[in-house]
């Protein structure tokens with residue numbers, strides 16, 4: 001049976017990748033798209049209803065899974081709608097603040113909801129191996145993260161970099177709020193041992209690179225993930241959509257549940 005999906009932000013970089021992959025696969029029916037009116041030109045050629053509002057799209061496809069890669073406030077509005085209508089929702093949007101994440105967690109108690117700042121298997125694998133690497137190398141190794149993205153990206157640091165920083169800080173029993181240093185300038189002085197630098201580069205059409213550094217005495221270890229295209233992220237989101245329809249509401253699901261076998 002094909003899974004009906006509604007793609008939010010269908011005119012965007014991720015939205016257009018998602019609509020193309022959904023149309024190409026027999027596993028999915030593109031049941032609708034939602035986009036701002038001024039960015040909707042040409043979307044009618046997708047052959048599905050084009051709406052400017054999620055509620056209108058759901059009226060035409062009441063069973064659909066909503067997939068949202070848009071912007072924080074748009075995502076929150078979509079999640080509120082989905083929690084009222086009971087539709088599952090897969091979210092890839094980054095740049096959410098603490099209050100917005102807390103609201104998603106609250107909505108997810110009664111609505112099937114999945115959120116990951118990075119839908120790739122490779123980055124998920126990094127979140128699993130980095131704590132072990134940090135443990136083996138020990139606290140003499142200073143940890144820093146760099147990320148590089150295209151010049152259109154609005155949020156910094158990337159959601160992936162924040163997630164990796166949370167994982168690394170957690171591995172040392174640190175709170176990221178205490179140790180995160182987001183770009184140095186001026187006279188910051190010598191680097192304290194209990195610090196985790198996170199630095200964002202922007203330029204050109206880079207899809208998404210993340211490097212974690214462990215700087216030790218006389219050597220360094222670098223672990224890099226490079227996304228070659230957005231298809232990888234879109235395939236992850238579609239995989240999450242198929243997985244989510246068989247779940248019960250159970251809090252905000254993520255890659256640990258999808259790939260790590262958590263309930």
Ligand SMILES: NC(=O)C1=CN([C@@H]2O[C@H](COP(=O)(O)OP(=O)(O)OC[C@H]3O[C@@H](n4cnc5c(N)ncnc54)[C@H](O)[C@@H]3O)[C@@H](O)[C@H]2O)C=CC1
Pocket residue numbers: 008009010011012013014015034035036039052069070071074091092093094095116117118119120155159233
């Ligand atoms: N989790 C992951 O694996 C990934 C997450 N992202 C994140 O996804 C988000 C979107 O990224 P891009 O596609 O590059 O951005 P984009 O700017 O190309 O696309 C966003 C789209 O949302 C649309 N939009 C804005 N307001 C809307 C509304 N009220 N209703 C419907 N559509 C609306 C925009 O018109 C635009 O077409 C960002 O937060 C980005 O960081 C991006 C790639 C992978």
Ligand SMILES: O=C(O)C1=N[C@H](C(=O)O)C[C@H](O)C1
Pocket residue numbers: 094095117118149153157158159160161207208209
């Ligand atoms: O905006 C992007 O493009 C990306 N955003 C995500 C993030 O903020 O981590 C994931 C990916 O790196 C691409």
